Each structure stands twice: as structure tokens, then as C-alpha cells.
Amino acid sequence: xxxxxxxxLGIGDDHPPRIMGVLNVSRESPYDPSVFDDTGEAAAYxxxxxxxxxxxxxxxxxxxxxxxLDVLSAQEELDRLDRAVESIESVSGDAVFSIETRYAEVADxxxxxxxxMVNDVCGFADPAMPEVCEAHDxxxxxxxxxxxxxxxxxxxxxxxxxxxxxxWAREASYVDRLYEALVRNGFTEKTIVDPAFGxxxxxxxxxxxxxxxxxxxxxxxxxxxxxxxxxxxxxxxTLAERSTEEALPVSLAATAMAVERGAHVIRTHDVAQTRxxxxxxxxxxxxxxxxxxxxxxxxxxxREAARHLSTVGADEFAREGVxxxxxxxxxxxxxxxxxxxxxxxxxxxxxxDEPAILLGTPGRLEELKRTMPPGxxxxxxxxxxxxxxxx
Numbered sequence: 001x002x003x004x005x006x007x008x009l010g011i012g013d014d015h016p017p018r019i020m021g022v023l024n025v026s027r028e029s030p031y032d033p034s035v036f037d038d039t040g041e042a043a044a045y046x047x048x049x050x051x052x053x054x055x056x057x058x059x060x061x062x063x064x065x066x067x068x069l070d071v072l073s074a075q076e077e078l079d080r081l082d083r084a085v086e087s088i089e090s091v092s093g094d095a096v097f098s099i100e101t102r103y104a105e106v107a108d109x110x111x112x113x114x115x116x117m118v119n120d121v122c123g124f125a126d127p128a129m130p131e132v133c134e135a136h137d138x139x140x141x142x143x144x145x146x147x148x149x150x151x152x153x154x155x156x157x158x159x160x161x162x163x164x165x166x167x168w169a170r171e172a173s174y175v176d177r178l179y180e181a182l183v184r185n186g187f188t189e190k191t192i193v194d195p196a197f198g199x200x201x202x203x204x205x206x207x208x209x210x211x212x213x214x215x216x217x218x219x220x221x222x223x224x225x226x227x228x229x230x231x232x233x234x235x236x237x238t239l240a241e242r243s244t245e246e247a248l249p250v251s252l253a254a255t256a257m258a259v260e261r262g263a264h265v266i267r268t269h270d271v272a273q274t275r276x277x278x279x280x281x282x283x284x285x286x287x288x289x290x291x292x293x294x295x296x297x298x299x300x301x302x303r304e305a306a307r308h309l310s311t312v313g314a315d316e317f318a319r320e321g322v323x324x325x326x327x328x329x330x331x332x333x334x335x336x337x338x339x340x341x342x343x344x345x346x347x348x349x350x351x352x353d354e355p356a357i358l359l360g361t362p363g364r365l366e367e368l369k370r371t372m373p374p375g376x377x378x379x380x381x382x383x384x385x386x387x388x389x390x391x
Contacts, residue, residue: 001295004190004225006139007096007116009056011192012225013290017259017278020098020227020267021046021055025062025083039083043090051093054275058091059098059119059267060084062106071150074103081106085113098141102149104128111136119194121145121152124185134188141227141265143194144181153200155181174208175215179222179307187224192265194227195219199234209235213254216261217298221307227265228258231274248273256281262298302362319363329355341371 003012011018023046025036036042050058062080063072072080088097099110102122107129111118117138120129123145133140145151146158155177160169164180172180182193195216197209213235219226230236232247240250248270255266255274259281268274288296299305305321331338335353342350345367348360360368 001220001225002223004139004192006057006190009096011139011264013264015264017263017282018057018265019055019271019275019278020057020059020265021050021053021095021271022267022269023050023058023060023087024064025060025080025087036087039086039090042083042087043092046087046091046095047093050271051091051095053272055095055271057096057098057117057265058088059100060088060115061100074105077101077103077106078109081110081113084110085115088114096139102126102152104132107138107140108132108136111138117141119143122149123152123181125149125152127185130186130188133190137190139190139192140188141192141194142182142187144178144196145200146181147185151201153196153198154203155196156201156203173211174204175212175218178212179218182219182222187222192225192227193219193222194229197228197230197233197235206235206238209233213258215301215303216258216263217300217304218307220262220298221304221311223311225264226262227267228263229267230254230258231266231268231270252277256284260285319366320361323359323361324365325357325359327355327357331356337373341368344371 001013003010003014009018023036023042025042036045046058062077062084084099096117097115098117098119099107099115100119100121101107101110102120102125104126107118107120111132118129118133118140120140121143123142124130125145125147126149129140143153144155145153146155148154148157151157158177158181160172160177160180178195182195195212197212213230216226216228231251232244233251236250236254237244237247240247242250251268251270252273255268255277258266259278266274266278286298288298290296297308299308299322302318302322306315306318309315309318309321335356338358339350342348342358345360345364347364348358348368350356350358
């Protein structure tokens, strides 16, 4: 996993999770506690509520990305930039200041006036954005998005049949489309990827966000640090039936899980609590071998394996890239048939008897199924579980 240096702040596997606090100078923002018109009040908020509480990055928004609001032009964003610059100039604490914008013109001006990082919610829809960030040696967050400056995050707007193929478009899941949107148009050396949690389009569902969260490890195959913005998001609130004001606990639970699954930056309005949850996720994450020349990949499913293997054109080996173990009890007469079948399939093992443990790769277990007597309840159960957890 490549690390990123954001104005001296290390981001990636070799560093602790970083907390990105939020300051909005946009009157339209839906989260009132982070919205300020007065630059002095804004600076005091950043010092007191963000930096002092553990934020190492402060993301400043010039406009709301709410899909129900009109998109500001680059000039309208530039008209608001003075207030943002004055606010960060009055901050006494130390942090990396990020400008949230979709326009390369705005990013260039902001980086020239004290900002050190860019949060691009349109994922390089402005083709000049990578060049601007590289010219300033600035880290940039690339959010999964169509090539459309007015439709951030709306990956379902893309004509994937034309961009990939009709067959790919028919079979692709929402996560597949997110992944493809991120890798399109490349990266800078200091790019951080964002899988775009939240209601970016009318077509997107809460199930889409939940599936993205379940499959978050797949984005590690991009080999760039991952940012997630999940604070009090609807896909979490509805699980616990909580309002936005009541949703901090579910956000913290998800934060720890996101970091355990590979997230490196957490964007949040609740800095102190989120920092603690992120540290727990980091501490109890999977231990993996990492040296300057060897990195053990964080792979738990065949889909995760396929993502990494596809980078070297070998995703057909994905079903041999993970191992599954099943505890089996009360086998009765099935034990003998299963034991005999297991000896015929290389890489499959049945050990013990009550309980027994069956282990093998998803591909080898599929072979085992074919050697067993037709109609076996045991084979059906193994096949069903293997298909589910192996993905």
C-alpha cells in the first residue's frame, strides 16, 4: 500500500488513522454546528472543536454537495474563498488544511493561498485537477464519481455499457461501478480514494452503501490510502432507527470497523469520539507481514482476492486465494462419504470427527461437491455457505 505525504502528514498503512474535521463556510450545509459566516468564530471553532479534539486535517467546504441544491460555478466558489482563507489564517493550532472543491481553478487558487490539500468530490471530472495538485505537490482526495461536474458521486449516471461493455454493465454490482469510477482517469502520486458513502443520487439506495461498507477491503487493491465519510450517514442511522442527533454511537461503531477494514482517513463532525473509535479499529486490525519488499495483502474473500489479482491480469486464481474452514457436527453416515471424497481432492482436508473441521479453498470445495453423492444435504449446505462467504 502506497503511503501519501500530505504537507508532512503521513497517511497510509504505516501511519495511525487520521481524523479529518469539517468546517463549512457554505450557508447551505445541512449540519449547522460546522457552519460559520464569521471568520473569527470559524477559526475559534477549528481550534477548539477540531484541532484540540484530535483532527489533523481540516476540510473546508465552500458549498454543500447536497444533490437537491444548485451547483455553484467556479466563480461563485472563488467568491467564497476569501472567507475560507481568512478563517484558516486565524487558526492558531496546527493542521493540514484541505479545500473541498470540484474545480481545478478553485483548487489552484486555494493551494496558492495557504491550503495544502484538495478534496475533489467529482473525482477528477475537471481534467486539470490532477495537474494542478501535482504542480503544488498537494495530496488530493478522489471521490468515486462520474465525469460530470454537476453530478458528484452519481456513478449510476455513467453509460457503463459504452465505457466497458454491455456484458460488464449487466453484471456489474454497485461496488464494481464505484471501483471502476475510481480507477478511471488515473491518480496522482498523492491521491487518496473515497468510495462515496451517502445519498449522492436518487438512484442510490441504503443497500448500496451497506454493500460498499461490507466490501470496503476491495478498495485496498487500488493501492492508495482510503478516506471514508460515514459520520451519522443514513445507511447507518436506519439500522438502529436513530435520528441524525442520536446517531453518534452507530457512527463510532462503523468507524472502528472501517479502520479495521482498511480506511486511513475518517471525515467527521465528531472529532474526539471518532478519533478514539479509529484507534480501537487500528489496534485490533489484522496483523499482516509488511517489510520494504513484502506486503501480505488484506484478503478475506474471493472478491477481495480477485481485485488484487486483476491488477496483474490473474483474477481467475481468486478462488484459490483464500481458505475456508467449516466446523461439522452430527455427520452420521455422511462422515465416511465426505472423508473419502476429501482424500480425492488436493488441498481439501477433513480433520477430526466430532466435531470435524473441513478446510479448503472455494475452488477446491467446489470440486469436492462434485465428488460427493448427488442430493447430499451436507454438500448442499457446504456449497451454500461457501458461495455466500467466499464472495
